[in-house]
Amino acid sequence: METYAVLRMPQTINYGRHAFEKVGEESAAKGKKALIISDKVMDDLGNVSDCRSFLSKENVDSTVYLGVESEPTDSYVAEALDIFKKEQCDIVISLGGGSCIDTAKAIAVLATNGGYIGDYMGAKKLADSDPIPHIAIPTTAGTGSEATDATVITNTSNDVKMMIKQPAFMPVVAIVDPLLTLSSPQHVTAATGVDALSHAIESYISKQSHPMTDMLALSAMKLIVENIMTAYDDGENIDAREAMSLGSLQAGIAFSNASVCLVHGMSRPIGALFHVPHGYSNAMLLPAVLEFSKEASIKRLADLGRFFSPEASNDVDEDAADLAVSSVKELCLHLNIPNLSEWGIDKQEFDSAISKMSEDALASGSPGNNPRVPTQMEIEELYYVCYSYAFTTERTVR
Template structure:
């Protein structure tokens, strides 16, 4: 660990059943007009109208941008920002998954600091002015974006998924209501759940981990590992949904402060070029990359293995780390996570851009946080392994 560490999280966290009802009061403390950034699914489920009712009761006028679809792009950010300025709003509220929250984060910063979202990539432009107050309301237990200072936006001019990390992107308020996750279908529960597990594991094995993030990441891993299958098989189980929501938020806090590693570095280019949702692309890569990293993070992965075992037992650290990797593979099988080939990505198209993806992955900076730091040729090899990865196999990655 470095000589000192920093822990950032939202100023206010409203967590638990019916926390959604707090949105009106939280918004009223910050302005009289709010822009809701969301998508069509959230409108169809009634979450947007419910939120607007709470806002109206609190004396807050609301407007809606529902143009977010799948992975967020600079186009969605520009459209939402335009609507924000046109309506004279003072507060931004995101309702939905990570795509909606990341879009809203970007609008909150740009509205006060100007420029295009791409200007902030790599710290070229810093947000010196406090952003518009942002209230983030997740409806999946996955990204943890409601508690991070990171936004992931695809630059449509060059197909690069930009990871932008600055304190200004951290939402001011998080409202985490597990009742909103009950509507998540099985495949979304699976993908977002493994995404959350990826966040927690990578925060724990990251070279930038510190005691505070370790504590939070361990709690997140335990909550997710012990509840994800129940949430997947019995989506109406509110206790499991509640645990997953808490675990996902904790994982978000952990990785926002300790950084993610190789999984995320390799995942973003897949999402940008092949439009694979972020949760799925992380899940497809996680087992193989844990195999690749295992020898450099034995003790840390052993802690994960013992969570799966739910018993200290007499396992050596090496055996517990091996158990962790095998257990993640089995979990992906149970949750019906496909490999890249199974997703339907054309092999020839995939192989033709492997070099670009490896370069983009390294440029993101995340691979440098991995316990085993790869060279470009190693990342290219890992992409090839992951394309037809067999979740039932014994260790195949070296």
């Protein structure tokens, strides 16, 4: 290594079946009253009630915000923060997917540091005061947000997804219980699973990668590649769900420290302007971006190809890298990942937005970590390709 590296993660990670039951014990060590950030689905499934019960057993009071209905916005943050203050809470617990977790991260920081969440973008404002303790409990195997120091919040005034990264946004405790993912419907399993795979791949090929993140990314890629199809085809298979949860967690730690690349840079504007869930927008872009990046990352993509097909262990790197790209395409096809057109995005509206999306993608900084750094024109061309992309093994992006 030419320079030193840093590895950050939550202070405590509770992982495994029934880990959810530890939320009361962890919370009691941090405060007396929790604001639970969740959504209606989690409430209907009884998970919010279970969480409050576990807290009550440890004499921790709680109140609930269930307003997270889509990708996290500054409006959700403002509403939840108001409840946090009025109820005089001293802990925040996120229970749900990445949207709930990212919303809670913003609450934890703003409660002690003040200001508007957008102030923290690009480190214009630093979180100098310790955040409120945040306990993150993911219910999908995908975002890895429970183990990252970043939050992505949409600015509702200009439709920009604000990627905000500072150590203060790291949850103090992560509770990863694969049993909570059993309720994920098939389409959510697909989108979040490819999201986790994107995290693992991008952290591995990122220019910011280092040996510690490589170790986690390689393990995550192997776990996800070997189990995502089973989790999708048989959602009750707890072994596959457990492997996906672990892979997502490892990928989260990896990309939080090595950063993501071009897929995520292009994905955020699609989500902000066309309200495509983050996992889906990543999946829609991943195969085409890997084709674009392949020649600059042959050796690393070859490692991915060999996870898909162990019999390719003796193949030359170029062939194994080709196998990685074709295998990701086949995976997306099997998982019924739509392209942007099939999602229902109007072509005229999409064409009109491409210039803004490309500018916003570059401004995020993520494309600069890609092994092949694109120009704005190349990003625009990739958007056009992805609009009507066919998830087959024949197509090649030049």
